[in-house]
Amino acid sequence: MELTYTKNGDYLIPDLKMDEQPEGELGKYGRMRQKYLKEHRSGMYTALMLDGKLWAHLMEIDQAANSRxxxxxxxxxxxxxxxxxxxxxxxxxxxxxxxxxxxxxxxxVRDELIYS
Incomplete structure (x- = not known):
């Protein structure tokens, strides 16, 4: 991964961009999963967030929970x-x-998908 910088006065500021995130509203089960991860699995929550995969994970859980x-x-x-x-x-x-x-x-659904 190569970083590029923009000069701002005497400082070099890294040009950082987030990866593309899936479109859509987060539903009830996605929000429940987010709250659970944040409160009880903070390491996993932080890892998913830093990798840029949190939103995709929450959307996937929401869709799976609704269909289930x-x-x-x-x-x-x-x-x-x-x-x-x-x-x-x-x-x-x-x-x-x-x-x-x-x-x-x-x-x-809560036992199988949200709180696992």
Whole structure:
């Protein structure tokens, strides 16, 4: 790696640039991962940040977590018999079941992807 410098008065200032970062908004799970790394895995957080890979890592975790949530929710709903017919017949039960499924799916995702 070759550094170039710009002369500013009597000083030589290094020309530093950050690598290209992926575009996009960081979602709920990416922010949760960032907070976890910052508070509990500070070495890994610092290494990823210094290598310029933190944002890409957080985006990847966010996308993986969202897709995993979708898949787990679909599978659990099928296992528990939570269908559109149940939604039409007993909306309150359907909401209760879906809330339970969402909470279970999120717990699995947190254990597998966020806090690992």
């Amino acid at each position: 949530m979708e898949q787990i929710t679909k599978d659990l709903a099928k296992q528990r018999g939570v269908t559109e017919a149940l939604k039409a017949n007993d909306q309150m039960r359907w909401v209760q079941e879906m809330n339970n499924i969402q909470m279970a799916a999120e717990e699995i």
